[in-house]
Amino acid sequence: MSTGTGSKTAGKIFTVAVASGKGGTGKTTVAISMALCAETDVQLLDCDVEEPNAHILLKPSIQGNEHVSMPVPFLDEAKCTGCGKCSGICAFNAIVFLKKPLFLPDLCHSCGLCMKVCPGKAIMEKPRHIGILEIGAKGDVGFVSGCLDIGIASSPALIRAVRKQSKNAGLEIIDCPPGTACSFVTSVKDSDFVLLVTEPTRFGLHDMTLAIKVIKQLKLPFGVLVNKSISDDDCIGKYCSSEKIPLLMRIPDDRSIAEAYSRGVDLMEVKPELKDGFLKMIDAVRAIAEEDGGK
Amino acid sequence: MKEIVVISGKGGTGKTTIAASFAALAENAVMADCDVDASDLHLILRPVIKTGNRFFCGHEAEIRKNDCISCGACLANCRFEAVKMNGDVAGEAEFSIDASACDGCGACVYLCPVKAIDFHSRYCGEWFVSDTRFGPMVHAVLAPGAENSGKLVNLVRMNAKKTAEETGGNIIITDGPPGIGCPVISSVTGADAVLAVAEPTLSGLHDLRRIMELARHFGIRTLVCVNRSDMNTGISEEIEKLSAESGAVFAGRIPYDDEINRAHDGGISIIEHGKGESVGRIREVWNETRRNI
Numbered sequence: 001m002s003t004g005t006g007s008k009t010a011g012k013i014f015t016v017a018v019a020s021g022k023g024g025t026g027k028t029t030v031a032i033s034m035a036l037c038a039e040t041d042v043q044l045l046d047c048d049v050e051e052p053n054a055h056i057l058l059k060p061s062i063q064g065n066e067h068v069s070m071p072v073p074f075l076d077e078a079k080c081t082g083c084g085k086c087s088g089i090c091a092f093n094a095i096v097f098l099k100k101p102l103f104l105p106d107l108c109h110s111c112g113l114c115m116k117v118c119p120g121k122a123i124m125e126k127p128r129h130i131g132i133l134e135i136g137a138k139g140d141v142g143f144v145s146g147c148l149d150i151g152i153a154s155s156p157a158l159i160r161a162v163r164k165q166s167k168n169a170g171l172e173i174i175d176c177p178p179g180t181a182c183s184f185v186t187s188v189k190d191s192d193f194v195l196l197v198t199e200p201t202r203f204g205l206h207d208m209t210l211a212i213k214v215i216k217q218l219k220l221p222f223g224v225l226v227n228k229s230i231s232d233d234d235c236i237g238k239y240c241s242s243e244k245i246p247l248l249m250r251i252p253d254d255r256s257i258a259e260a261y262s263r264g265v266d267l268m269e270v271k272p273e274l275k276d277g278f279l280k281m282i283d284a285v286r287a288i289a290e291e292d293g294g295k
Numbered sequence: 296m297k298e299i300v301v302i303s304g305k306g307g308t309g310k311t312t313i314a315a316s317f318a319a320l321a322e323n324a325v326m327a328d329c330d331v332d333a334s335d336l337h338l339i340l341r342p343v344i345k346t347g348n349r350f351f352c353g354h355e356a357e358i359r360k361n362d363c364i365s366c367g368a369c370l371a372n373c374r375f376e377a378v379k380m381n382g383d384v385a386g387e388a389e390f391s392i393d394a395s396a397c398d399g400c401g402a403c404v405y406l407c408p409v410k411a412i413d414f415h416s417r418y419c420g421e422w423f424v425s426d427t428r429f430g431p432m433v434h435a436v437l438a439p440g441a442e443n444s445g446k447l448v449n450l451v452r453m454n455a456k457k458t459a460e461e462t463g464g465n466i467i468i469t470d471g472p473p474g475i476g477c478p479v480i481s482s483v484t485g486a487d488a489v490l491a492v493a494e495p496t497l498s499g500l501h502d503l504r505r506i507m508e509l510a511r512h513f514g515i516r517t518l519v520c521v522n523r524s525d526m527n528t529g530i531s532e533e534i535e536k537l538s539a540e541s542g543a544v545f546a547g548r549i550p551y552d553d554e555i556n557r558a559h560d561g562g563i564s565i566i567e568h569g570k571g572e573s574v575g576r577i578r579e580v581w582n583e584t585r586r587n588i
């Protein structure tokens with residue numbers, strides 16, 4: 001939030017969310033390169049919990065796992081009076097009522113309202129497993145990743161659990177999921193800066209404009225990185241200059257980068273000469289966020 | 296009538312390229328774009344909208360400041376960190392709802408002792424029935440950052456089926472979203488088959504395993520193709536083996552092709568563009584898909 005970031009002065013945690021709109025533009029590659037380049041206390045949070053990939057490129061040693069659950073309701077039949085209030089009040093149609101309530105955990109958002117309104121106190125909660133957190137490090141880079149269980153729909157709950165692992169100092173980099181819906185919002189919310197990684201194609205431009213709409217609503221400062229760049233005069237460059245959006249870096253379109261990625265080799269190993277560019281970009285990001293926070 | 300959903304797990308593997316090509320190759324098809332929060336199929340199919348409908352879904356809470364007694368019950372009852380307290384001491388603090396965090400559960404609304412919280416219905420986007428040069432298309436735009444993308448996906452699929460029934464369509468070709476969560480589950484449940492478009496990278500392989508497991512979880516017939524197969528032929532082979540081992544149909548390999556972006560820049564599918572190594576291969580993937588659903 002533009003007013004919220006001002007309180008975070010230098011030395012406190014600084015959070016950059018790496019997002020895109022379109023999938024496959026290079027979010028993970030960029031997030032990891034930033035983490036490896038930054039000469040500061042840094043932590044990478046993989047919030048793309050449906051398809052987490054950061055561990056494949058970063059290859060961290062995992063020090064521990066944490067199981068993440070959501071509370072879902074269950075019934076103490078002896079206490080249920082059959083009033084049906086729980087079913088009537090559930091906003092997610094997760095309670096079917098036939099004399100007694102039947103809970104549908106796939107639809108439940110774990111708001112706890114049914115339990116709180118039950119006059120006979122007949123509803124209790126039990127945990128439902130939704131995913132795992134992996135916590136580890138690669139050298140000085142702290143690492144947390146969330147992995148959603150197959151068949152579970154509620155990514156935002158797991159994303160919130162990943163973000164709770166935030167430290168209170170240093171640089172925090174969030175590898176966000178694609179798209180512009182609630183998973184994306186949960187991942188970028190309350191960050192100090194959103195870095196949009198895009199590619200110079202029609203799809204890349206279109207989905208970036210959708211992401212920008214959301215980021216503007218959230219009032220977060222943002223900038224653009226063009227990956228697979230062929231020319232400085234592409235559709236992204238034109239869009240950014242006409243909309244006065246900072247274009248912070250270009251990574252060239254290079255088959256050797258794509259091939260290395262396919263083998264799980266990170267960008268800094270193939271193109272160490274890009275390190276300077278990343279460091280400059282991190283500085284620019286901090287400067288823009290600070291200016292925005294001062295507004 | 297059959298319904299095939301193009302999915303991928305990992306984003307950016309070429310779902311829309313394949314779906315747009317299938318639209319060009321199919322006869323009597325209805326197209327559906329279920330990637331409602333980052334849809335791109337319309338950039339190629341250029342639909343002419345016939346009907347547009349606003350999509351309201353769920354609610355969002357809003358505190359009426361004049362009626363609020365600052366008791367903090369809303370804050371205590373919200374599990375989505377959507378209630379913001381301005382000021383420190385409950386009793387004097389000002390409470391408000393962060394709409395971007397509100398899940399629309401209504402806990403604060405029902406549990407407010409003075410009923411000072413309104414519960415507005417929430418505008419979540421728009422959906423359209425359109426005409427394209429390849430037949431009817433049903434598509435949608437989720438409101439920026441909105442919840443309920445799964446429900447909008449259901450609406451798109453329902454109306455694609457209805458449109459197919461009305462127009463005598465015999466196949467629905469659906470461009471699906473990335474991932475394995477809510478909108479993907481809504482896109483695939485009850486479909487006749489999914490085609491997973493994989494890329495030959497370690498990340499692509501990792502994500503393919505998860506999306507195939509999801510399809511198995513819901514008992515959906517699965518086909519697999521590899522896009523940009525020459526980027527890593529070893530992993531491409533591994534993907535082909537994985538498909539065979541897990542009972543999926545392997546529908547073919549598509550090589551990396553510069554011409555695809557050129558076609559898309561011109562607003563046409565690679566099939567209509569007609570140039571490039573991928574054209575024949577995508578045609579084979581389509582034939583294999585048609586044979587198997």
